[in-house]
Amino acid sequence: MAKRLIPSLNRILVEKIVPPSKTNAGILLPEKTSKLNSGKVVAVGPGARDRDGNHIPVFVKEGDVVLLPDYGGTEVKLGDKEYVYSCI
Structure with missing residues (x-):
């Protein structure tokens, strides 16, 4: 379903990872510990160009796990x- 969104230039599409609310042993985790914003890269744009026209590739690839900024x-x-649509 995410393949409908194709990133352009140096942008990426990241699927948010929802942290578990309890451990395998059944211990409930408080909400404050689950605020880490991380996600899995689903799609990557082809990269950007510099002033001279040289191609600058994107350094992440599909399947990488990345940290996301709070307001980015x-x-x-x-x-x-x-999903989060972001610029690298």
Whole structure:
């Protein structure tokens, strides 16, 4: 479903990872510990060009796990999944 959004230039599409609310042993985790914003890269743009026209490739690839800034990127919701469309 996320393949409908194709990043351009040096942008990436990241699927947010929802941290578990309890451990395997059944211990409930407080909400404050689950505030780490991380996600899995779903799609990567082709890269940008510098002033001389040389290609600058994007240094992340699909499948990489990245940390997301609190107020960075554009949040997109497709179906029941949340994505972040961001610039590198």
